[in-house]
Amino acid sequence: MTIGSVPVKFRITVDPDQCMLCGRCAENCPYDVFRIENNRMHVNSRKCVACHRCIAMCPRDAINIKERPVDYRSHPVWTTEIREAIYNQARTGKIILAGMGNAQPYPVIFDSLVLDACQVTNPSIDPLREPMELRTYLGKKPSRLEIKEDSDGVDVLTTLAPNLKLETPIMIGHMSYGAISLNAQQSIARAVSDMGTYMGTGEGGLHQSLYPYQSHMIVQVASGRFGVDINYLERGAAIEIKIGQGAKPGIGGHLPGEKVCEDVSCTRMIPVGSDAISPAPHHDIYSIEDLKQLVRSLKEATEWKKPVFVKIAAVHNAAAIAAGIARSSADVVVIDGFRGGTGAAPKVFRDHVGIPIEAAIASVDAKLRAQGIRNQVSLIASGGIRESADVAKVIALGADAVYIGTAALVAMGCRVCGTCYRGLCPWGIATQRPDLVARLDPEVASKNVANLIHAWTLELSELMGAAGINSIGSLRGNRDRLRGYLLDESMMNVLDVKSVGA
Amino acid sequence: MNTVRIDARGMHYSLLNTAIRKAVASGVREIIVDNVMGQRFIADGLKGDATLTIHGVPGGDLGMFMSGPTCIVHGNCDHAPGNTMDNGKIIIHGSAGDAVAHSMRGGKVFVRDNVGYRAGIHMKQYMEKRPVLVIGGSYRAFLGEYMAGGLILSLGDPAVHPHTERGIGSGIHGGKIVIRGNIDEYYLGVGARTFTLSNEGMDEIIPLIEEYAGYFGIDPDPLIHESYTQVTPSSSRPFASKYTWE
Numbered sequence: 001m002t003i004g005s006v007p008v009k010f011r012i013t014v015d016p017d018q019c020m021l022c023g024r025c026a027e028n029c030p031y032d033v034f035r036i037e038n039n040r041m042h043v044n045s046r047k048c049v050a051c052h053r054c055i056a057m058c059p060r061d062a063i064n065i066k067e068r069p070v071d072y073r074s075h076p077v078w079t080t081e082i083r084e085a086i087y088n089q090a091r092t093g094k095i096i097l098a099g100m101g102n103a104q105p106y107p108v109i110f111d112s113l114v115l116d117a118c119q120v121t122n123p124s125i126d127p128l129r130e131p132m133e134l135r136t137y138l139g140k141k142p143s144r145l146e147i148k149e150d151s152d153g154v155d156v157l158t159t160l161a162p163n164l165k166l167e168t169p170i171m172i173g174h175m176s177y178g179a180i181s182l183n184a185q186q187s188i189a190r191a192v193s194d195m196g197t198y199m200g201t202g203e204g205g206l207h208q209s210l211y212p213y214q215s216h217m218i219v220q221v222a223s224g225r226f227g228v229d230i231n232y233l234e235r236g237a238a239i240e241i242k243i244g245q246g247a248k249p250g251i252g253g254h255l256p257g258e259k260v261c262e263d264v265s266c267t268r269m270i271p272v273g274s275d276a277i278s279p280a281p282h283h284d285i286y287s288i289e290d291l292k293q294l295v296r297s298l299k300e301a302t303e304w305k306k307p308v309f310v311k312i313a314a315v316h317n318a319a320a321i322a323a324g325i326a327r328s329s330a331d332v333v334v335i336d337g338f339r340g341g342t343g344a345a346p347k348v349f350r351d352h353v354g355i356p357i358e359a360a361i362a363s364v365d366a367k368l369r370a371q372g373i374r375n376q377v378s379l380i381a382s383g384g385i386r387e388s389a390d391v392a393k394v395i396a397l398g399a400d401a402v403y404i405g406t407a408a409l410v411a412m413g414c415r416v417c418g419t420c421y422r423g424l425c426p427w428g429i430a431t432q433r434p435d436l437v438a439r440l441d442p443e444v445a446s447k448n449v450a451n452l453i454h455a456w457t458l459e460l461s462e463l464m465g466a467a468g469i470n471s472i473g474s475l476r477g478n479r480d481r482l483r484g485y486l487l488d489e490s491m492m493n494v495l496d497v498k499s500v501g502a
Numbered sequence: 503m504n505t506v507r508i509d510a511r512g513m514h515y516s517l518l519n520t521a522i523r524k525a526v527a528s529g530v531r532e533i534i535v536d537n538v539m540g541q542r543f544i545a546d547g548l549k550g551d552a553t554l555t556i557h558g559v560p561g562g563d564l565g566m567f568m569s570g571p572t573c574i575v576h577g578n579c580d581h582a583p584g585n586t587m588d589n590g591k592i593i594i595h596g597s598a599g600d601a602v603a604h605s606m607r608g609g610k611v612f613v614r615d616n617v618g619y620r621a622g623i624h625m626k627q628y629m630e631k632r633p634v635l636v637i638g639g640s641y642r643a644f645l646g647e648y649m650a651g652g653l654i655l656s657l658g659d660p661a662v663h664p665h666t667e668r669g670i671g672s673g674i675h676g677g678k679i680v681i682r683g684n685i686d687e688y689y690l691g692v693g694a695r696t697f698t699l700s701n702e703g704m705d706e707i708i709p710l711i712e713e714y715a716g717y718f719g720i721d722p723d724p725l726i727h728e729s730y731t732q733v734t735p736s737s738s739r740p741f742a743s744k745y746t747w748e
Binding site for chain 2: 091092094096099224225228229231233234254256257265266270271273274275283284293296297301302303304347418421422
């Protein structure tokens, strides 16, 4: 007992005047917090992860959860989290595994950027009355068009590269079957199909039940090449090469054997119960030239009919790397900021590696424009997009579209408890346990996700209208519509925005 | 018309593949490609059961994502023939570069002579799909790295090609590597261990030795009577004890 017991993270109290011992909390909690014995409710607070499933299911609002009910001696350097991480590692000698996105209290740059609106001189537009163009095309755009005009009309002579047509610039990023449940993937797939946008499969293959939605799915090829064969590549609307991920730049991933059930095994094409290890690098990519080769191999395999995306984590030299990718024949570059979520990542990576998406997308866009190759690729911003304002701001910083991940899961009930790596998600999202998966009804959840995309799209068109902009293309890279609020000068230089009042 | 001959001299890989696909689509079973000189991605994503006889030196990623056809190469290959190949065969009358059979998930690759670094890296298997890589000569470091399934068979004579390349089976967590002669543990990668090949293991490789010998016109018997070492994972869960929960 050198270290002894550390205080509970959450204290659960059940109000005996309210509780009618219906047992729904106990039924719903996969962490075994609740137990009814001798007509009394017993709770084991130590097991609680604050997923709020019990609170959501309690018919009498009888349950309360208090975070950190026990105080340590306060200290600005030796915080509770720092101390508890040391106790944990002193006991185990292991790497700390964490879920969801970056949990360090870094300032959010989005929250120091404000948007513009018209007053007097340039009238705003009412999206209710006026058409707002949110349709977005992802892929290469020609630097010039050769056309032939005659009495029959106009012919475009330039060969156009394949593009994806989005009805809204909001897409849902790659969360694999394995990391999330099939019901969660189905919910997202229905939502993006209904909304005229796209989702990513993640590196987990494409389950048969998703084939009806394949024209709205971007299939991923990552270093483990799980689930990848020619049929998979042909099914996708586009193909994404995953180089890195914002939640854990520079390292690979692995799906623990416990999560590789019969169905996951079948879509990933690996035996049941075996670890699915995605190594840090692709074994055939050690340079930009090698990347070009993988991009072209995918295009060649699918007869140059599909756009190829390349996703990198936002790291220090993201701009130079993206410029290299733009020259690799890729059509779209995805930049995943350091707030990007994940089912499981070493805490030290999740919290300390990479840079924020705001700075990354601005510098990538600036670099591509400076080199005259911005038209060669579209840019997708990803990692920490929380609301429609973030979408508007990141597009004004140079993105063509966004990937959301965590926000879509929250739309399906996720409470951001960050315990995805346990595989016991009580909301049926980050789990493969059949009874838990069954809690998520794709019929309902798909509407929730579609509602979110719809609402954000409405807000985006309102924001654009207020700024006198009627086409998303006029917002893209339009930094004049942003001002920095108490950002330092060097950051405003990187973002290429002026200060408020300037 | 069951045979088509394509002259690949100076031809871009994309046009070459278009010609090959067109021939396969029209029902041609035998395609002979002459004067290949570095064209990448030959038979990339190609389906069906046609046989391509390639004269010359294909560039990288021959038969990548290929599902069904057979490629017979009269010459050497650049890197990664059989990359993420799904099914079919690649028979190389010569040597091949690095990462041969990378992430291969089915079918067979036979290399008559030598292979480069990281051959058979991350090969994997599922149900009836069990990829096989047979190497006749030498291999370089990290043979079968991250291997998750399938079989690598190295037939090279240790007297000619001594086993002195490091990292064999580094990170292996499935499948097996069978190597002629003995392997000093020093050359094994993390997570790999060796056994003398059992009689059942021998029964499994004999048909492959015979197939190899058949393609390259040699006598299989001396190879069948050699002794072999088997390299397998020490765990199918190499990362199982690396992490603690937050």
